[in-house]
Amino acid sequence: MEKANELKLKPLGIDTHHEHTIYMRDDCPVCISEGFNALTRLRVSYGSKTIIASLNVLVNDFLLASDEISLSENAIKVLGVKKGDLLTLSHIEPIDSMSAVRAKIYGQKLLANHFQEIVEDIVAGNYANVELAAFITACAGNNMTVNEIIYLSKAMITTGQKLNWPQKQVFDKHCVGGLPGNRTTPIVVAIVAAYGLTIPKTSSRAITSPAGTADTMESITIVNLSLSKIKEVVGQENGCIAWGGSVQLSPADDKLIRVEKALDIDSDGQLIASILSKKIAAGSTHVVIDIPVGSTAKVRTKQAAEELKRRMSLVADGLGLKIKVVITDGSQPVGRGIGPALEARDLLAVLKDAPHAPSDLKERSLHLAGELLELSEEVNAGSGYFKAREILESGAAYKKFVGICLAQGGFSEPSIGSFKQEIKADKSGIVTKIDNRRLAKIAKLAGAPENKGAGIDFFAPIGTDVKVGQILYAIHAESTGALEYALGYLDSQENILTIK
Amino acid sequence: MEKANELKLKPLGIDTHHEHTIYMRDDCPVCISEGFNALTRLRVSYGSKTIIASLNVLVNDFLLASDEISLSENAIKVLGVKKGDLLTLSHIEPIDSMSAVRAKIYGQKLLANHFQEIVEDIVAGNYANVELAAFITACAGNNMTVNEIIYLSKAMITTGQKLNWPQKQVFDKHCVGGLPGNRTTPIVVAIVAAYGLTIPKTSSRAITSPAGTADTMESITIVNLSLSKIKEVVGQENGCIAWGGSVQLSPADDKLIRVEKALDIDSDGQLIASILSKKIAAGSTHVVIDIPVGSTAKVRTKQAAEELKRRMSLVADGLGLKIKVVITDGSQPVGRGIGPALEARDLLAVLKDAPHAPSDLKERSLHLAGELLELSEEVNAGSGYFKAREILESGAAYKKFVGICLAQGGFSEPSIGSFKQEIKADKSGIVTKIDNRRLAKIAKLAGAPENKGAGIDFFAPIGTDVKVGQILYAIHAESTGALEYALGYLDSQENILTIK
Structure with missing residues (x-):
């Protein structure tokens, strides 16, 4: 016999991303018992598998029969269930590790085991988005x-x-915070x-x-590689x-980072942990970290960059990772393209050392x-740049890049x-300032990165002397709908480029 | 012609409580343009009305046609739209007042205009739950x-x-934090x-x-009164x-309080603002505030209660409200019933001054x-209790209570x-401790407060000398399903009552 808290799954195809959600009719006994307080959480079990999900309530009866429930797509995947499977619902106890979060809110310092418990709960999906937000906020600032x-x-x-990795030295690079078009990685790797x-x-x-390195590379080769393929x-x-x-x-960082970005809360601590933990997990031993500084970059002042560099270096020492942090100019886009295919075009031009390649x-x-x-200590201090140029201009880097792409699949x-x-420019003058964030937004609204060919082709870097009617940039899209949506946003904006 | 960012509403009956949610097919241009990052927010407009909603994505095509979207129930209500109405979607700019929240996270003190802007945005529904969580966390502790x-x-x-109110003096009372069964309000009012x-x-x-005063009173009379009826x-x-x-x-507090409870974060500041703002808005001038203290009550130590009293009194002074804070025993449930009808039975027994009425x-x-x-200064200090007893024991309070109920509608x-x-007790001994929180949980799982007759009838207060097999409490429900669900939880729990 079915129990009061057993219901049949009916998938509805609702994707709520990483916060598992359960959909129940408002007349089902569990729903009535738990009450519905916007943030009610329930345990959902199938065999030995169990997840915690947030409750949404269906007030109509046409989506679910009285003995049915639904789950968000990711919850269905994690539980490994299908239509008709019988799921058991139960009440959850408060999550223990949230008391460490509360202690942090009250200004206490946490120990290694506290962070371990919090992160384990995050990975298990036991934290709702509001709990992730509380943890992020408690750790934010320079807290x-x-x-x-x-x-x-x-x-x-x-x-x-x-x-x-079998090698003793494994290298990596990382850039902190998006600068549109800053697609140095493939060139550096080559x-x-x-x-x-x-x-x-x-x-x-x-x-x-508008594009991650993986999105950009995907317009040239295959990037979705298994671990064994990567090793090969x-x-x-x-x-x-x-x-x-x-x-x-x-996996914890993947969940935290989405809430951090939604809140737009800067947290040095979580930024450093996010970057360095991934480098170590990837087996890296030597890492160069690039911090672009600019008024519309992630890090906005030289002083903030220096403080980030200082703390990041201390943490790297504590973790036994050798790093070199470089602070660079982040006042404007790098290259001309913004968006996967447009950025790929630029990096190929650099690798081919074409005359029109963006010099920045x-x-x-x-x-x-x-x-x-x-950093490898195989090249003397001060001569790395020249060695790199030699490799690029000789064509060896392009050859290596094509070799890597072919090895990856094409x-x-x-x-x-x-x-x-x-x-086009609506007046003549010198371009004195560029709002990176809004340029990136336009590229996204035009469809980047999902549409690989979408984005911005940018022709007016800071210092350009422009005339009325001169083309400042072009928006590219793969459909009229997306182009229209980007233009709708652009219409509402002023001074994305400042011309004086 | 329809624009790329105009879609037809099809209600699906999904209630997500106060966080507005929009459901879109993954193949719609706006969805592709915005990207789907779990916490994507969009502006939804109909005529001059506009709301901000969180994006959920439908990966199947059987719920919505390609030119349709859906909204959560409350969003439909706020926009005042119906099936087939054409809604316009647009991108949102970052919310300005979140920079004040970020400043608070960084330890800055906020000014009156900052709180005004934040609260206005909260009331307008511009904050997602994660943003409410960040604000709550930034203000938590004694921050x-x-x-x-x-x-x-x-x-x-x-x-x-x-x-x-036309009267110069308007009275009120408030109890901080739930103590099961503590239904003094109707008696005090009478x-x-x-x-x-x-x-x-x-x-x-x-x-x-398991019950608010309104839920309890609803098992006796009508409580859903218009403002003009209240005045009458x-x-x-x-x-x-x-x-x-x-x-x-x-309305801001109603939204904040739900996230606060979900996070179980204590915030003196928000608690005080929540209580006192509602009293002033209700037109009260003189308020008695009861703070029960106990290990499973909201306020757990005498010291915390004293500090809360001190700060609350300072804030009340600043707001021009006359208050008296009393700290009371919160170690166990009050009365015998927990749940609307059971608590109503107790308070009626007290009002009738019945011999079996719970003396606590x-x-x-x-x-x-x-x-x-x-507090009215019409009764001398030290004689208020005796005057109150006289009014109760004379039957005047019961008569007044029935009069109020009849005036409210029956x-x-x-x-x-x-x-x-x-x-029943599984051993003999003295009841030394009671877990109020878990008792409340059982009452809720049995259906309280939605099912008015559900809850707990409690027979073993601290100090009771019980024998094996003696009834400690009875769980009441309005259906076998709810009773079963509560018993399922009970099975997993130990020591809700400590018997030594």
Whole structure:
């Protein structure tokens, strides 16, 4: 006989992302018993598998029969259930690790075991978004000690997968905060791997930006590689440029970062833990970290960048990771393209050392590659940049890049969206300031990164002397609908470029 | 012609409570453009009305056609739309007042205008639950100054409705934190109104407890009164005991409080602002505040209660409200019943001064009523309790209570749920401790407060000498399903009562 708290699953195809959600009719006994307080959470079990889900209530009876419930897509996947399976619902006890979060709110310092318990609960999906928000807020500002950041990093590492490499030295690079078009990674990997260092680069897809390195690379090659495929490519070519999603290096961070971005709360501690934990989990030993500084970049002042560098270096020491932090100019987009295919076009131009290649993208890439070469101690301090340039200009880097792409599964030129609108200057003058955030927003509304060919082609860097009617940038899209949506936003905006 | 960002509404009957949610197909242009990051927010407009809603995505096509979207129930209500109406979607800019929240996170003190802007955005529904959680966390602990609490209270008052009374002195009482069965309010109102003071009591329904005063009263009379009906009842009887929901005294607080309870974060500042803002908005001038202290009550130590009293008194001074804070014993349930009808039975027994009436409920009520009488300065200090007892024992309070009920719309004896399970002692000894929180949980799982007759009848207060097999309490429900669900929880629990 069915129990009062057993109901049949009927999938409705509702994707709520990582917060599991359960849909129940308002007349079902469990629903009545639990009450419905917007944030009611229930345990849902199937066999030995169990998840915690937030309750949404159906006030009509046409979606579910009285003996049915539904779950969000990800909950269905995690439980491994299908239509008709009988799920058991039960009440949940308060989550123990939330008392550590409360202690943190009250200003106490947390210990290693506290962070371990919190991060384990986050990975298990036991925290609702509001609880993630409370943890993030409690740790925000400069509210974490160096030791706390080390504990958080270690907890993130132990709760995820870890990669191992036969090489003693494994290199990586990371850029803090999005600068549109700043696609140095593929170029740096190609140079460094061509030199002979091991650089198994796994990159993320965009979360709130118009393109992540993985999105950009996907317009050229295959990035969705299994761990064994990654090892094969690196064994053959010294490096790879793959999507990190097939390996779960820090599943806790993946959940935290989405809430952090939604809140737009800066948290040095969580930023440092996020970056360094993923590097260590990926098996890296030597990492160059790029912090672009600019009024519309993630880090806005030189002083904030220096403080971030200082704390990041202390945490890296505590974790036994060798890092070099470089602070760079983040006042404007890098290269000309913003969006996967447009950025891919730029990086290929640099790798081919084409005369029209964006020189800023080339210089930044050489600078970072040089730092990595020096970090290996195989190249003397001060000569890394020149070594990197030699490798690039000789064609060795391009050859290596194509080799990596072919090893990953193929190489093709990127294809740019054919629906296009040019945006022209409404007055003459010098471009003095660029709002990176709003430019990125336009590229996204035009469809980037989901539509690989969508984005912005940008022609007016700071200092450009423009005339009325001159093209400042072009918006590309893969459909008229997306182009229209981006233009609708643009209509409501002023001074994305300041011309004086 | 329809625009890319115009879609037809199809209601699906999904209730997500106060966080507006929008459901879109994953293949719709807006959905692709915005990207789906779990916490994507969109503006939804219909005519001049506009709301902000969180995006959920439908991966199947059987719920919505390609030109349709759906909204959560409350969003439909707020926009005033129906099936087939054409809604416009647009991108939202970051919410300005969140920068004040971020400043607070960084340890800055906020000013009156900051709280005003934050509270206005909360009332407008511009904050998602994660943003409410960040604000609550930033203000939690003892992280607010007395001035900040005053600013928050004032912002809550100005963004809600305000009641006005012709009387110069208007009385009220409030109990901080749930103590199961502690239903003194109707008794206190009856005594005070019988004496002749004005006490227009509006009470809340339960949020996370098994019964609010409004739920309890609803098992006896009608509590869902319009503002004009409330005024009529008070004009006639000096007092009322109505549900506060028909008047929006502090709509911001209603949203904050649900997230606070979900997080179980104590925030003195928000608690004080919540209580005092509602009293002032209700037009009260003289208020007695009861803080029960116990290990499973909201306030757990005498010291915490004293500190809360101190800060609350300072804020009340700043707001020009006359209050008296009394700290009482919160170690166990009050009366015998937990749940609307069971609590109603107890309070009627006290009002009738029946020999079997719970003496603890009677004494607490007399004590609080006495404090209110003294606060009026019409009764001398030290004699309020005796005056209150005189009014109760003379039958004047019961007569007044019935008068109020009749004026509100009727009077009937409460009806207790007929599905019942008695819980017996598994050993002999003295009851030394009671877990109020878990007792409340059982009452809720049995169906309280939605099912008025559900709850717990409690027979073993602290100090009771029990024998094996003696009935400790009985669980009442209105259906076998609910009774079973409560018993399922009980099976997993130990030591709700400690017997030594």
